[in-house]
Amino acid sequence: MEERIVVAGFGGQGVMAIGQLLTYAGMIENRHVSWLPSYGPEMRGGTANCNVIVSDEAIGAPVIEEASAVIVMNKPSLDKFEDNVIKGGKLLINSSLIDKKAVRNDIDIYYIPANEIASELGNDRVANMVILGAYLEATKLVKEESVLEAFTKVFGENKAHLLPLNKEAIEKGMEAAKEQEKAMV
Amino acid sequence: MAVVFEKTRGLTDVQTHYCPGCTHGIVHRLVAESLEELGVLDDTIGVAPVGCSVLAYKYFNCDMHEAAHGRAPAVATGIKRVHPDKFVFTYQGDGDLASIGTAEIVHAAHRGEKISTIFINNAIYGMTGGQMAPTTLVGQKATTAPYGRDEAHAGRPIRMAEMLATIHGAKFVERVAVNTPANVRKAKKAIKRCFETQINGEGFGIVEVLSTCPTNWGYTPEEALKWLEENMIPYYPLGNFRTPEEVE
């Protein structure tokens, strides 16, 4: 099994962090993992993005053309990456900042109001964790505990006090995804 | 019988390749004597340049490292950072230090690198056969300035000591000449003081030595000494530009 995830948004939305948490969590669960960021001038334009692969086998190309899942945090990212989702794959859209609907009808689409949920939690900056939670619910790629274990590895021990807030954000995202799945059925 | 003069242990017995009347030999001796007298010779690593003194590694009786053209201060930086307790000096000419190696010397001074530099200014490229140096005087002929250095075309000669003395990390900067016995004695004093700046851990030091090149200037050794006094010293004033005490 190989999961190929593209996470995209604008700088400051924490898209690189989503990718690193998934990667680290995959490593904790003894899977093969790779994380590849876009870098350079592209980061200053509409989309910063990273490619994450979590696999049962050694990873070949770290660049993702055909994604099993795409997470988009802003509109330019939706425009850029919608077509990269493989048939039957998953597309998670931050509906707080993206007012349009996806065009595809051969994939599972989740509209997650990540910023609104984050604001309700009192911190707009955890919008990325909300959508990460939704992704975890949608794919069951790695366990929530693994992501929480990865949290201090990625952000450092001095961010450990933020763990409860981020855990809550992930779980709110999971709930939001469940709601969406009900609607899909 | 009393010994009145003995060759310093700081020089090897290898015969130098310098031309008759060239003052490199005098400066080599002053450097070597200073290393010996300061008691650092056996803990010294010298860096030789590219230019007339390219073979200096054969003449100094200490560990030596032959650098690429102009890069001696960078090489010395690498050595000194590995062996901060050793004495590290560079010996460079004017093409090496004032032309191709300006970035390296400026930044070694800028970092306050605890190394010492002996800078031979003879206003010409010697080894390659008398081409114009950044230090060649206006009107002075060189093989690449056959009509004499034209200020409008090549600018005025660069005064390295003055320039380096503007840099905070340069703690000892002095210009000397080796054209008379009195000046040679002053040069020795400056070199020792420069070396002490490093030994005391105070920072970067440089002594610019006005030297002769009778071969490429086209003079006899005696005429060359006179030419230095009459032409170089007025443009390149002798004296101290910086001592550690002056730098806060």
Added chain:
Amino acid sequence: MAKVLMKGNEAIGAAAIEAGCKYFFGYPITPQSELPEYMAREMPKINGVFLQAESEIAAINMVYGAAGAGARVMTSSSSPGISLKQEGISYIAGAELPCLIVNIMRGGPGLGSIQPSQTDYFQATRGGGNGDYRLVVLAPANVQELVDLIIEGFDIADQYRNPVMILGDGMIGQMMEPVEFKKPKKRELPEKDWATTGTKGKRKPNIINSLYLAAEELEEHNKRLQEKYKAIKENEVKVESYNIEDADIVVAAYGTTSRIAKTAISQLEKEGYKVGLIRPISLWPFPYEEFNKISDKCKGVLTIEMNTGQMVDDVKIAVNGRFPVYFYGRTGGMVPTPNEIAEKVKESMEVKSNGCSI
């Protein structure tokens, strides 16, 4: 030691420190700046030295000085910066000093781009600076291998008194993968009794030098260098190959391109194609012999690079006319996709085998 997730550029720094490197001289350039930044952070913690030089030229000459002084020392840069370092690299090779040079390649020529590329294969494997000299050039394909080759690279450099270059690209420098730090195979490393450490009045001066004005002496020196390179060729070839005894076509690729090729090959296998892979890990010495193991029924060798065809010269030397040699490359920071490579493999197999190649 447990695995940690590290960015390639930072893993280089960690591996170097693990290998006992305490001196790093560098200059910022994308896409390798995380490495000097890592060294600036970590070197003070181990009483090492990180120094940001005024230029790449100065940095390599600081390496020259530190290597001559007997230290394990490293510098890193990216393509245009590596061009600036060529003078110093030639001196270091001439004076026979060990050091590690990392080139995280970007697109060229000139200022080029900052995206991944393999455009410096010629420069790295042919010497790059003036004179008859060689660098040991190692091209890792993943972050773990990057770490392993850095650690072993210091030993190779010390064993042969020769600079070693790690040739990566922006992709391997920027990506994160799990790594663990392992001890390399044990080597007998000679004492550095030639280093400039001060004579202490107990020995003759040591001289670090690449100048030999007498023609006979320089020829002797060059012969000795060639003897050394011969020993490196005999002992230090590193290559990974896959299914070359049974392949209808063999792909030759190195570094990150090779892992993209692997993805393409597994796709093709599912479609019933028999595709082999030769992945040179040491680009110099090049694994020429490995190509002799390709089965006679093979229809050709397809070289894939992120340049316009540089390793393809070595592949042709290795194949020596046995099979047609094809080439596919992307440049400028464009990265070939597995699908593109798979298509090129199929095209190459359809070419009538009349010995014609690129």
